[in-house]
Amino acid sequence: MIKKTIQLVTIIWMMGMLHAQAQLNKNYSKQRKWWKEAVVYQLYPRSFKDSDGDGVGDLKGITEKLNYLKSLGVDVVWLNPIYSSPNDDNGYDISDYRNIMKEFGTMKDFDQMLEGMHERGMRLVMDLVVNHSSDEHEWFRQARSSRDSKYRNYYHWWPEEKGTPPYRYSLFDVNHDAWKYDTLTRSYYLHYFSRKQPDLNWSNPDLRKEVYDIMKFWADKGVDGFRMDAFQFCVKDTSFPVFEGLNASNFVQFYAMVPPIHDYLQEMHKEVYAKYNLMSVAEGAGRNMQDAHDLVDTQRKELNMAYAFDAVDVSSSPDYSMLKLKKTFTKWDKEFQNDGWLSIFMGNHDQSRVIDRIGNPSEQYREASAKLISTFLLTMRGTPYIYNGDEIGMTNAGFKDISEFKDIQTINEYKYQQSQGGDLAAFMQKNIKYSRDNSRTPFQWNDGDNAGFSTSQPWIRVGNSYKEINLQNQENNPESCVNYFRQMVKFRKDNKVLVYGDYTVVDENNPNIYAYTRIEGNHKLLVVLNFSDVTSQVTIPKAMRVSTVEINNLPTKPTITNNTIALLPWQAVIYKLN
Numbered sequence: 222m223i224k225k226t227i228q229l230v231t232i233i234w235m236m237g238m239l240h241a242q243a244q245l246n247k248n249y250s251k252q253r254k255w256w257k258e259a260v261v262y263q264l265y266p267r268s269f270k271d272s273d274g275d276g277v278g279d280l281k282g283i284t285e286k287l288n289y290l291k292s293l294g295v296d297v298v299w300l301n302p303i304y305s306s307p308n309d310d311n312g313y314d315i316s317d318y319r320n321i322m323k324e325f326g327t328m329k330d331f332d333q334m335l336e337g338m339h340e341r342g343m344r345l346v347m348d349l350v351v352n353h354s355s356d357e358h359e360w361f362r363q364a365r366s367s368r369d370s371k372y373r374n375y376y377h378w379w380p381e382e383k384g385t386p387p388y389r390y391s392l393f394d395v396n397h398d399a400w401k402y403d404t405l406t407r408s409y410y411l412h413y414f415s416r417k418q419p420d421l422n423w424s425n426p427d428l429r430k431e432v433y434d435i436m437k438f439w440a441d442k443g444v445d446g447f448r449m450d451a452f453q454f455c456v457k458d459t460s461f462p463v464f465e466g467l468n469a470s471n472f473v474q475f476y477a478m479v480p481p482i483h484d485y486l487q488e489m490h491k492e493v494y495a496k497y498n499l500m501s502v503a504e505g506a507g508r509n510m511q512d513a514h515d516l517v518d519t520q521r522k523e524l525n526m527a528y529a530f531d532a533v534d535v536s537s538s539p540d541y542s543m544l545k546l547k548k549t550f551t552k553w554d555k556e557f558q559n560d561g562w563l564s565i566f567m568g569n570h571d572q573s574r575v576i577d578r579i580g581n582p583s584e585q586y587r588e589a590s591a592k593l594i595s596t597f598l599l600t601m602r603g604t605p606y607i608y609n610g611d612e613i614g615m616t617n618a619g620f621k622d623i624s625e626f627k628d629i630q631t632i633n634e635y636k637y638q639q640s641q642g643g644d645l646a647a648f649m650q651k652n653i654k655y656s657r658d659n660s661r662t663p664f665q666w667n668d669g670d671n672a673g674f675s676t677s678q679p680w681i682r683v684g685n686s687y688k689e690i691n692l693q694n695q696e697n698n699p700e701s702c703v704n705y706f707r708q709m710v711k712f713r714k715d716n717k718v719l720v721y722g723d724y725t726v727v728d729e730n731n732p733n734i735y736a737y738t739r740i741e742g743n744h745k746l747l748v749v750l751n752f753s754d755v756t757s758q759v760t761i762p763k764a765m766r767v768s769t770v771e772i773n774n775l776p777t778k779p780t781i782t783n784n785t786i787a788l789l790p791w792q793a794v795i796y797k798l799n
């Protein structure tokens with residue numbers, strides 16, 4: 222009897238503990254944080270605004286446009302790399318982490334830009350590229366000069382006398398071979414990206430300390446966070462085992478989240494993040510949901526939010542459907558409803574224009590679909606990231622010939638296909654639609670020379686659409702994409718339910734309409750988005766009572782008959798629910 226009672230008490234106690242833990246976890250995604258409430262604007266400095274007429278965007282150009290950024294209502298600006306770089310990969314190959322790229326200006330220009338952002342209540346997130354450096358970084362120059370260099374161990378080497386190193390796939394190399402032979406010290410060095418981007422050796426504590434010092438240098442200057450480039454790949458198994466079956470489509474499974482990456486992230490957190498009020502996000506969220514949680518769950522003290530690729534991968538696959546996109550977002554939201562935090566994005570500098578992937582760039586539907594995409598990104602749970610130009614509905618560049626592309630990935634893949642006797646016509650067709658250069662063309666300020674970006678020929682040619690799609694055309698039109706975007710940002714700010722409320726998808730299998738509720742306490746919204754060229758219907762649950770239309774991207778109100786809502790093509794509506 223006593224034994225039974227003890228057993229029962231133990232079980233009740235354990236259930237209580239589990240419940241308490243679940244309650245605790247439940248609170249994490251509701252905990253108020255500035256970086257959860259922020260709207261992030263990703264700005265590609267090379268193509269934003271050229272202030273000195275050399276055809277390349279620069280920091281002074283950004284400073285000139287700070288009032289524009291402020292007018293959008295965004296809180297955080299994430300800048301792609303602006304450090305000294307020979308630009309093999311547009312700044313993702315850094316030769317001096319404490320200096321500014323010459324084409325972009327000086328440290329004084331940086332300080333003025335940062336001050337200007339802070340004065341306007343905006344924060345700055347820097348791109349931190351520490352999976353690799355440039356081969357022109359002093360560390361690498363020293364490392365390659367002698368096997369005895371004190372910097373040798375900052376990188377990964379395979380000495381010639383050990384024979385050919387086990388194959389590693391390189392994303393940008395013309396041969397996709399990540400080992401490059403270096404004659405001086407008769408060794409191969411590792412580069413997951415281009416030959417001019419040698420991978421840093423994170424198992425070396427000296428290297429890790431250098432990185433933390435660099436982060437502190439910028440944090441002391443006042444920057445507000447870091448986006449950590451390709452960070453999931455930074456740790457390698459330095460015994461370099463053979464990776465059976467490694468190839469272009471599965472390399473993430475071999476390269477990502479190698480132990481002890483979490484120890485290093487916790488070390489970084491202790492050394493840097495815990496000491497400043499910084500936002501942290503790493504590019505890539507690992508191989509699976511567990512990896513993503515391990516990066517960002519609150520108690521682990523690693524990073525703030527995950528940046529996962531599943532949704533953009535769906536959108537750039539030839540068999541894209543909105544249904545797949547919906548299922549992907551819904552799956553991720555469910556996984557993160559209690560703990561951890563997500564980034565919500567569909568565009569960035571590594572993707573073609575979002576409207577060409579999930580909207581409709583035709584003249585008829587361009588504006589409506591651009592507004593629908595803004596509605597979507599700004600009503601999901603997670604921190605929204607908007608890529609510059611998407612707020613005015615910029616479309617793909619319209620390049621036709623390989624000579625128009627500037628991106629190392631596109632160019633080297635073309636050369637690789639050429640060397641393999643690949644189908645170049647198919648390659649071009651794919652890249653005209655999906656090359657990342659599509660979103661790297663100059664920001665379209667007006668319909669004048671070079672779209673108002675520069676007084677001389679830009680480093681990459683202006684997109685075909687600049688006469689019709691440009692900011693100047695839109696500024697004075699209350700119905701324009703940019704003004705709708707401003708309205709949506711404000712709506713998110715005024716409705717914290719869009720940040721913290723639960724997300725529940727409605728009519729999950731509807732192939733045209735993506736509908737969901739966002740609910741926290743009495744605050745209830747229904748978002749209804751018609752991702753198609755035809756009038757479409759969605760039936761909402763009987764118990765759901767819509768009241769006012771809060772947002773509508775078209776002048777016509779949708780009809781509602783017996784809880785069935787009919788939306789025009791690319792219509793986006795937000796209802797308040799009773």
Ligand code: NOJ
Binds near residue numbers: 313350414451570571
């Ligand atoms: C990811 C960046 O977003 C991309 O632009 C870059 O080429 C690679 N990492 C290498 O740094």
